[in-house]
Amino acid sequence: MPDDSPAVPTLAVIGGGQLARMMAQPAIALGLPLRLLAEAPGVSAAQVVVDQQVGDHRDLEALRRVTEGCTVVTFDHEHVPTEHLEALEAAGIACRPGPGALVHAQDKAVMRARLGALGVPCPRNRVVADADEVAAFAADGDGFPVVLKTTRGGYDGKGVWVVEDGEDSAAAFAAAAEAGVQVLAEEKVDFRRELSALVARSPSGQAAAYPVVASTQRDGICHEVVAPAPDLDPDLATEAQQVALRIAGELDVTGILAVELFETRDGRVLVNELAMRPHNTGHWSQDGAVTSQFENHLRAVMDLPLGSPAPRARWTVMVNILGGERPVSSLYAGFPHAFARDPHLRVHLYGKDVRPGRKVGHVNAYGDDLDDVLERARHAAAWFRGDLGEESE
């Protein structure tokens, strides 16, 4: 090892959610100090990162303070304003991903235009200004229903409407007007299922593609992921990985890029959404891959050689734990049954208060028999959610 080793760098992380929290685990192993900008004291990642500041990711001064002495900054989310990222870069801080890449995860119209120019297969789409333009968009294709999305600010099913006619689109335009953004119309794809292709990419251009997974949404929120996607045509899997690698390269993404895809009934893949950070559809990798998406995100943004994304088990299933309708004072109380029932179960909790519909953790199960793995993961997640009333009496 060279003697002129640099000192250990500190990585700044903006945002204190569960993604930053889960970056902290591989950061411990790598001996990589993190410095966190948390939106409030005691949020998910602030519980586990010692070097932390509280501040707003829209406040340039807070961003400058937290990156002081750092050479690299990365993100728990995609909400830091582009102009702030540009100011940090001008000050010599490497933003990973950078503003030029991140805008494609922030603005769906920009993303659609760019992917269209690259020839990446996407649902038919058009920015629309009013109900008449929605109707015209529908008429130019297969008619209604049409999907409307605000171009910025949506997540987990928020900011998305499926409309049956032009008049139905008022809510979307009202939300867009209130947020000062546009509305993007997209064909409603007749999909067989949703897939996700994750890649890690470093500033040097090294890239690693995880196996393509199948994801199931409930109420617009990722609910369940099966890795790899069962019965996926190998050519289509390769195409999905190639699409993700190509997007990562063309957009100069650094860190994790998640490409959410529709698998159509006629055997194509169309890009649905992009995320430029560790992604819910990659949580399986914590227990199911040689190198987790969180470790590879750190290695990518620090421009270290990437770890193998190869699976360690035939099947890995992730199921999210969402806050249920029944009051649950603590997820901790779910451990005795969940762990006693399944000594192979892996549980990841986020340290968040349980509220209905809120993502508060996830479970991973792996093994050779998909039915068994699915049953174990689903049971455990339902148990933590409080949905198994009979057993909890």
Added chain:
Amino acid sequence: MPDDSPAVPTLAVIGGGQLARMMAQPAIALGLPLRLLAEAPGVSAAQVVVDQQVGDHRDLEALRRVTEGCTVVTFDHEHVPTEHLEALEAAGIACRPGPGALVHAQDKAVMRARLGALGVPCPRNRVVADADEVAAFAADGDGFPVVLKTTRGGYDGKGVWVVEDGEDSAAAFAAAAEAGVQVLAEEKVDFRRELSALVARSPSGQAAAYPVVASTQRDGICHEVVAPAPDLDPDLATEAQQVALRIAGELDVTGILAVELFETRDGRVLVNELAMRPHNTGHWSQDGAVTSQFENHLRAVMDLPLGSPAPRARWTVMVNILGGERPVSSLYAGFPHAFARDPHLRVHLYGKDVRPGRKVGHVNAYGDDLDDVLERARHAAAWFRGDLGEESE
């Protein structure tokens, strides 16, 4: 899940070394808050546990402060005085392991007497008061050499002497007198190799036994571990696990118990040392087992059902990274080569300053081919140590 769930408990951890640091990773996943008593600011675990106090583990008031509001306390090391543990227990704090168990890891004379009474196979041994008693001990057996150990305070080869005659024992008696402890004489076992049997045991009495591993020492410090021990007779492996489970049960150990064993050339196992905490010979489990020793330590001391200790790979090899003779300003500089050479390599650094002979991290490698796994792990550890001079020019 029951609605009358208790709030999440906080686990107090005494000692800020790398074992506490590596407990922090599964604590994040389990959503289990840790409160650390660190011996100094910025030590290994203090870099990664938010809720921390600085204090001396020999100071009862410091122990009382750090355990305030906690129901359970556990340990990074075995050095907390017995009377302090008893005072904490009297105040309603569950010490895991408790003072009655821990004394067997603190005092080798107590340990030998207890294991002897239990009929657990051990090297022939006797507490000796002077050189004449050493000579008498030798004469009663196979003669010299004889192993002398201080009954308390030794670790990593410190406090151990191999003597060729009675006069040679002066250093041991001087060290013992200075420390106010006794000297234990033991036969020098003609061993084929050293084994280690790790078990996790909960206060409820549930126990899980990890596969028996082979460990190699260098200068009295654990250097390399192969899991499982190659070519180990299955009956002997079972016997080693049974010995560890029996000791854990009889001594009422809670948390991880490591039983270091000699495998004799005539096919027996003899207990060498006991450790009641996650142990260097269990670090392989972080990447090689379904549940790491660190997670099972937390689950055991919190009396949660234990996770499976089953191996995930045919072979897992751990090699320690020790500070080398050549100055190395940062282990971080070892990543580019180590990770580029082996995308499957797992690295665990402790955030410690590099000093010659100091344990500053370890690597894990796993796979189907033991020779390949050994080569990969040894190369990486040597690289981080700075021993591969030619390649670093």
